[in-house]
Amino acid sequence: MEQLIDNETKLMLKAMFDRQMKDDVEVKVYTADAAAPAGTGQVDTGEYTRKLVEELAAIEPRIKPLFLKAGDKSAVEAGVKTSPTIFIGYDKGYRIIYNGAPLGYEATGFIETIAIVSSGESGLVKELEDVAAQVKPGTRVQVIVTPSCPYCVKAVVLANRVGVASKGRVISECVEAEENRALAAEYNISSVPTQIINRDIASAVAGAQHERAFVRNILKYGNPAAYETLIKNEEAAKAEAERLVDNPSKPAVLTDKSFDEALKKYSLLIVDFWAEWCAPCRMLAPVIEELALEKQGEMVFGKVNTDENRRVSEKYRIMSIPSLIVFKNGEEAGRITGAMPKNELLAEIKKYI
Structure with missing residues (x-):
């Protein structure tokens, strides 16, 4: 051979x-x-x-x-x-x-x-x-x-x-x-x-x-x-993560069911639309985590998994991810698309608040 x-x-x-x-x-x-x-x-x-x-x-x-x-x-x-x-x-x-x-x-x-x-x-x-x-x-x-x-x-x-x-x-x-x-x-x-x-x-x-x-x-x-056991633990953790708490220090997990309630509850809400398979989304995730903690009391960050929450994603015409929407008093104030460093992202957010 x-x-x-x-x-x-x-x-x-x-x-x-x-x-x-x-x-x-x-x-x-x-x-x-x-x-x-x-x-x-x-x-x-x-x-x-x-x-x-x-x-x-x-x-x-x-x-x-x-x-x-x-x-x-x-x-x-x-x-x-x-x-x-x-x-x-x-x-x-x-x-x-x-x-x-x-x-x-x-x-x-x-x-x-x-x-x-x-x-x-x-x-x-x-x-x-x-x-x-x-x-x-x-x-x-x-x-x-x-x-x-x-x-x-x-x-x-x-x-x-x-x-x-x-x-x-x-x-x-x-x-x-x-x-x-x-x-x-x-x-x-x-x-x-x-x-x-x-x-x-x-x-x-x-x-x-x-x-x-x-x-x-x-x-x-x-x-x-x-x-x-894994499924039960995940369901319990998911329910806790989706609970809309006052003055959260980490991103709120938002769903089709809870999204409207979150708009009413939080006067300044920045929502990250993402998916598990999206590499730029994974890059942006720790930035969102840091900002949620650093800006606790000033603004609230939320996350919507577009694969699992089609109603909200379609309502806001999410065409590419990651996409962030800034909401003031329940109304859309602006959009930001793509992953970026923390300071740059914060500067973009401030344009709409």
């Missing part, structure tokens, strides 16, 4: 590994002896996988390959049924599996996963790492993919990040549908990526998910009692 990784890509990967990798990573590769029929044009996925891992190990010595036969005792004990099957980081307690060759787009995610396991850092925010830590050991997350799917990579890497965040409590398994047709048929897979938890078809979600929704769904099926 010809060289898989060209010289220019080797240099790029070496630089990436130098930046991100910390510890050695064991990569176990189980393959069968059978090869693809000659002259068919089919890829010998076992040979391809061995070659890919060998070339990666030549680039980065912290990648420690171990090549085993799919039919030997250790393979049977590990439940290996597909050739090739790859285990990443098992020596460190992680349970990350590639059930089928990392072909096409999946090769990129496979390489990224090796770096993540080496670093020991999931890359998830602490809130989600804490949720992942509550999942019961042995919870299995299967991500069904195909090599030609550009969206599958994100879903697989996210599952692998959860596997790292959970310290191996979550088994993250990338399942290549074309090499595991019986399993794909059992789950009645019609689109990829599809994520399934603990082989429960009720948990199946098609398409790449947002990190928060994905991790919470794993907890829902991986520890139902902990999930119910």
Whole structure:
């Protein structure tokens, strides 16, 4: 088989590994002896996988390959049924599996996963790492993919990040549908990526998910009692956050139901229209928090999640976010669009008061 990784890509990967990798990573590769029929044009996925891992190990010595036969005792004990099957980081307690060759787009995610396991850092925010830590050991997350799917990579890497965040409590398994047709048929897979938890078809979600929704769904099926507790605590916290208090020192959480009441209650109200997926909104959030505290008694800041509160967002014709509206005595006095530093934002607000 010809060289898989060209010289220019080797240099790029070496630089990436130098930046991100910390510890050695064991990569176990189980393959069968059978090869693809000659002259068919089919890829010998076992040979391809061995070659890919060998070339990666030549680039980065912290990648420690171990090549085993799919039919030997250790393979049977590990439940290996597909050739090739790859285990990443098992020596460190992680349970990350590639059930089928990392072909096409999946090769990129496979390489990224090796770096993540080496670093020991999931890359998830602490809130989600804490949720992942509550999942019961042995919870299995299967991500069904195909090599030609550009969206599958994100879903697989996210599952692998959860596997790292959970310290191996979550088994993250990338399942290549074309090499595991019986399993794909059992789950009645019609689109990829599809994520399934603990082989429960009720948990199946098609398409790449947002990190928060994905991790919470794993907890829902991986520890139902902990999930119910999480929901109850969040509902209680949400109710408290939405309570309109006198002279608040932090932004008031406003909803479709409470918005009109807030306009009547607060004579000078600055409302931040935002959404979780909006990066500039996240940049502006700490600025709003600081101003709410510093200007307590002078003005009140509020926040409206546009995804969850469509009535208010549509009423005020919010077309882009973050958008801030300054209200004086219940009437709109002016608008400010985009994230900006605190002093600049305060200067803009003062134009309307």
